[in-house]
Amino acid sequence: MPRVSHKKIKQLIEQRKKTITDKQFFTSRIFAGHFADIAVAQTHRYGYNRRVKVRIVWEPKTQNLACTEGEVIWINAGHPKITKKRGRQERYTLICGVFTHELGHILYTDFLSAQVYLNSLEAGKWYPEKPLITSRVTAANENEMWDYCKTDEISLLVVMKLAKTLNNVVEDGYVNNVMVNQYPGVLGHSLSTVYEHMFEDSETLTQMMEQEMEEGHVWLSIQQLILSYVNHGEIKYGDEPMTDERVKAVFALIDYLDNAIINPSSKERWKTVNQIILYCWNPYIRDFLDMCKRMAEEQQAAGDADANAGKILGSILSGLSGSSSEATGYTKPVTLPSGKCMPLPKAKKRKKTAEQAEEAKEENESDENTEDENGSGGKIEAKNESEDENEDENENGSGENDESEDENEYGEEPEELELTNTGEDSDSQTEDDDDEDGDDDGKNAQDVSSEETGRMGLAKTDKTIEATGDGTIEYNDDYTGSGYTNAAADIERILEHMAEKTVQKKLENERTAELNEVAQSISYGNIHEGVNIKVNRIAEVSDEMKEEYKEIAPSLLHISKQLQKSIMQQIKDRQRGGKMTGLRFGRRLDVHALPRNDGRLFYRNNLPAETPKMSIGILLDESGSMASRDRATYARSTAIILYDFCKSLGIPVMVYGHTTGYNTVELYSYAEFESIDRDDCFRMMDISARDCNRDGAALRFVAEQLSKRHEEIRMLILVSDGQPADSGYYGEAAEEDLRGIKHEYKRKGLLFLAAAIGEDKESIERIYSDSFLDISDLTRLPVILTNVIKKKLAS
Numbered sequence: 001m002p003r004v005s006h007k008k009i010k011q012l013i014e015q016r017k018k019t020i021t022d023k024q025f026f027t028s029r030i031f032a033g034h035f036a037d038i039a040v041a042q043t044h045r046y047g048y049n050r051r052v053k054v055r056i057v058w059e060p061k062t063q064n065l066a067c068t069e070g071e072v073i074w075i076n077a078g079h080p081k082i083t084k085k086r087g088r089q090e091r092y093t094l095i096c097g098v099f100t101h102e103l104g105h106i107l108y109t110d111f112l113s114a115q116v117y118l119n120s121l122e123a124g125k126w127y128p129e130k131p132l133i134t135s136r137v138t139a140a141n142e143n144e145m146w147d148y149c150k151t152d153e154i155s156l157l158v159v160m161k162l163a164k165t166l167n168n169v170v171e172d173g174y175v176n177n178v179m180v181n182q183y184p185g186v187l188g189h190s191l192s193t194v195y196e197h198m199f200e201d202s203e204t205l206t207q208m209m210e211q212e213m214e215e216g217h218v219w220l221s222i223q224q225l226i227l228s229y230v231n232h233g234e235i236k237y238g239d240e241p242m243t244d245e246r247v248k249a250v251f252a253l254i255d256y257l258d259n260a261i262i263n264p265s266s267k268e269r270w271k272t273v274n275q276i277i278l279y280c281w282n283p284y285i286r287d288f289l290d291m292c293k294r295m296a297e298e299q300q301a302a303g304d305a306d307a308n309a310g311k312i313l314g315s316i317l318s319g320l321s322g323s324s325s326e327a328t329g330y331t332k333p334v335t336l337p338s339g340k341c342m343p344l345p346k347a348k349k350r351k352k353t354a355e356q357a358e359e360a361k362e363e364n365e366s367d368e369n370t371e372d373e374n375g376s377g378g379k380i381e382a383k384n385e386s387e388d389e390n391e392d393e394n395e396n397g398s399g400e401n402d403e404s405e406d407e408n409e410y411g412e413e414p415e416e417l418e419l420t421n422t423g424e425d426s427d428s429q430t431e432d433d434d435d436e437d438g439d440d441d442g443k444n445a446q447d448v449s450s451e452e453t454g455r456m457g458l459a460k461t462d463k464t465i466e467a468t469g470d471g472t473i474e475y476n477d478d479y480t481g482s483g484y485t486n487a488a489a490d491i492e493r494i495l496e497h498m499a500e501k502t503v504q505k506k507l508e509n510e511r512t513a514e515l516n517e518v519a520q521s522i523s524y525g526n527i528h529e530g531v532n533i534k535v536n537r538i539a540e541v542s543d544e545m546k547e548e549y550k551e552i553a554p555s556l557l558h559i560s561k562q563l564q565k566s567i568m569q570q571i572k573d574r575q576r577g578g579k580m581t582g583l584r585f586g587r588r589l590d591v592h593a594l595p596r597n598d599g600r601l602f603y604r605n606n607l608p609a610e611t612p613k614m615s616i617g618i619l620l621d622e623s624g625s626m627a628s629r630d631r632a633t634y635a636r637s638t639a640i641i642l643y644d645f646c647k648s649l650g651i652p653v654m655v656y657g658h659t660t661g662y663n664t665v666e667l668y669s670y671a672e673f674e675s676i677d678r679d680d681c682f683r684m685m686d687i688s689a690r691d692c693n694r695d696g697a698a699l700r701f702v703a704e705q706l707s708k709r710h711e712e713i714r715m716l717i718l719v720s721d722g723q724p725a726d727s728g729y730y731g732e733a734a735e736e737d738l739r740g741i742k743h744e745y746k747r748k749g750l751l752f753l754a755a756a757i758g759e760d761k762e763s764i765e766r767i768y769s770d771s772f773l774d775i776s777d778l779t780r781l782p783v784i785l786t787n788v789i790k791k792k793l794a795s
Helices: 006-019 022-026 029-044 088-108 111-122 136-149 153-182 186-201 205-212 218-232 245-252 254-262 266-301 309-317 347-363 365-369 424-437 487-521 543-576 624-648 680-686 695-707 731-747 761-771 778-794
Strands: 053-057 066-069 072-076 532-536 578-583 602-606 614-621 653-661 664-671 713-720 750-756 772-774
Touching (some): 022 088, 022 487, 029 543, 072 088, 111 153, 153 266, 205 245, 218 245, 218 254, 245 254, 254 266, 487 532, 543 624, 543 680, 543 778, 614 624, 614 695, 653 695, 664 680, 695 713, 695 750
Parallel strands (some): 053 072, 614 713, 750 772
Antiparallel strands (some): 653 664
């Protein structure tokens, strides 16, 4: 096979880069590996030692944009929300933002709490505690909800499904907030960009109400507004007034929603879900659930046996603008460094929304005071049952207790329930602090590297570390990005890597085709007539194979390095030449050694000499019997050690394995003399025990390849555990075939070494005679074979 032209490879890479489409780029294993590496780096900082996998597909017709299932992040790069952006850089930013959100679920979502909540709901109990009952309306709603759950199994199912979708809404807001706070660089910026685009594309309340008239439902509009506030801190009213009942429902829940997205405890989000259900049960939620049940019954009557209310509910709610698929898993969240509530995101927008809520409340204050005591029409009241029936309702209508009460629903003092910092003084102070700190508006991003960088070591502490001073919560609403300027260069690096892999895979496939052509051109003799020869070679090594190699390689490569040290000194001495003293015999007497009594009185001058050039071919038996006593494992380890030993010393090396299929000799190319992708060391992880062995055909193929080399020493090493055994190829005839091949290629200058590692050593010795090497201790196999190579180099 001709030598590999690396100049040609570079030219092909440049050509390939220009033809790579977005679909090929974003769905490549290299691109997915790029995000998988980011996930590993970010999860390891919390001691999260599981391997997060990333799968990126291109499915324009699939509704889902992304989801998390266990430790697998699935992203649809072909989704219209991504592809509507023209530039690859913009699309990369959006995919990076979606990835950041899903990674946030893996790190910070408490998946186990969902099952606890559903189990409690099924048992007729609230989790984590009974929600605050602030009026007769909410008390009646609670009783009606439990009665509804007890009606039948389907009713309970749809309530549970609704609760999970509501929790997914507030969980998304929490995850977005924590990721932006914890990763303010490229990840946080990309996530913020995604939600800015989502808000731009979201519908106004006016548009939602138009859809209500087309077989929609008012609850869908309310949940869409909740989603908008949670993710963006504001609401698109369109042409509708702020006094609309849908908007008022969200205004009444603002404090709960704010607390849900800043509090690390998953219980706070379930509390918020409970409050939403109680406040909106009548007439919104119950009517919506009944609609889903009716739709399921109609579809079942039409012949759709798989239709059920839960599926319909999930399908309807998944269409909400800006919503994400429910993340699933089985892990607890990692603990945030501070363990405290985070800053409230988009504080200025939320402050404005709170002011709008106050304005809407003042406009309706007179109407609210004259409402029927039962709060007909589904409007949300804040009347406390413990108050006198004739007493006016709480003015803010937000479900809070009267200020004279000792505690609110969170068990805190009323004046400490401030979840948003809306004071002008605080805002101005924050701006002043930002200016004084001189932190360049947060533009402190670090360069991205394809290599793993250093990590902070574990620090030993003598006592509990305590924070000092009064902590403050601030949110920089004027943040304009990390200032990172190498994003385009990062994409170019990934693109080049992808093009390189594509070219390498193509060249490897071409090489395999050439090897098979060579195999067909060789005359194997009458004994192999009618037998097919097939060369197998992995074109692109998988990430799993690389990970496996990295796990076992350190100890094996250590052996290789030790063996290299001993031969390197011999090579240097041979090249340098010099005087060898202390010889018992010789032509030259060393007068300085005359006083010695051991007879070592002579010396010899060694002239400088070059180390002889050597090439090595390794052929491994992969028959089924190699599975016994870990023989295949030792053969694999030996191949890895010998390969590293030879490559480090500049010795061309080829590694093959062989077995048989139906009327076929299967050859496995693990390492070739000329490397294309530098992944041959990983390919050797595929060395295995397989089927039978037709040694003659495999031996002739490898010997033929080695005989084409021009080095002074060409050594063929066979590792086998028994004599030939295949259909029509065994016994004396097979042994004679092998002896003939050995003598033929010895005449062509090849050195043979047959390492016998099984119980059938007598047969192997009978075949290879003077080339036979008995390996009784398999643990010494790599050392013994390497020592043979060393002796040939030193001779």
